[in-house]
Amino acid sequence: MLSWESKDIMTDLPATVTHRRIRPFNTRETYPEQNLDNDLCQAVVAGKMVYLRGQVPQDLDTRENVAVGDPEGQARKVAENILLLLSEAGAEPRHICKVTVYLTDIRYREVVYRTLGQYLRGVFPVFTGLVVVALARPEWFVEVDIIAQLD
Ligand SMILES: C=C(N)C(=O)O
Numbered sequence: 001m002l003s004w005e006s007k008d009i010m011t012d013l014p015a016t017v018t019h020r021r022i023r024p025f026n027t028r029e030t031y032p033e034q035n036l037d038n039d040l041c042q043a044v045v046a047g048k049m050v051y052l053r054g055q056v057p058q059d060l061d062t063r064e065n066v067a068v069g070d071p072e073g074q075a076r077k078v079a080e081n082i083l084l085l086l087s088e089a090g091a092e093p094r095h096i097c098k099v100t101v102y103l104t105d106i107r108y109r110e111v112v113y114r115t116l117g118q119y120l121r122g123v124f125p126v127f128t129g130l131v132v133v134a135l136a137r138p139e140w141f142v143e144v145d146i147i148a149q150l151d
Helices: 005-014 070-088 106-118
Strands: 020-022 041-045 048-053 096-103 124-132 142-147
Touching: 005 096, 041 070, 070 106, 070 142, 096 106, 106 124, 106 142
Parallel strands: 096 124
Antiparallel strands: 020 041, 041 048, 048 142, 096 142
8 A cells, every 4th residue: 555654655755855844844733633644734845936825814933823703804914924935946926926815704805905006006916715614723714825826
């Protein structure tokens, strides 16, 4: 059976993979209430491409949930996380290509889009907006994926 722990798979990884992984963590630390064990990170820089983890209203340093019950405040925190991670990746908002917005309620769409729009004025990314049944924590109303490309 194949598994990521398989020696064959590990040795098959190309020696040239040099992606930069920003703020690595394990889900045991970020979701202590869930039985998880995933090595993840907040951003990957792969050549000129920058991929952000789905950003949620959580402080990137303390992991504290922010703006519980407040979709506008959650959108603001998500946008601030995105700007911080982009800068850590050496990117700027103008590098953003694709934004995917996940909402837990269609009624949050206007306030969340208005708030994100304030941070992305003049950027003109492509956007996808989805309403989903749930996010990883019940307190979270919004999650945003970003793909950017450096110059
Ligand atoms: C919040 C997430 N993006 C996650 O748990 O994967």
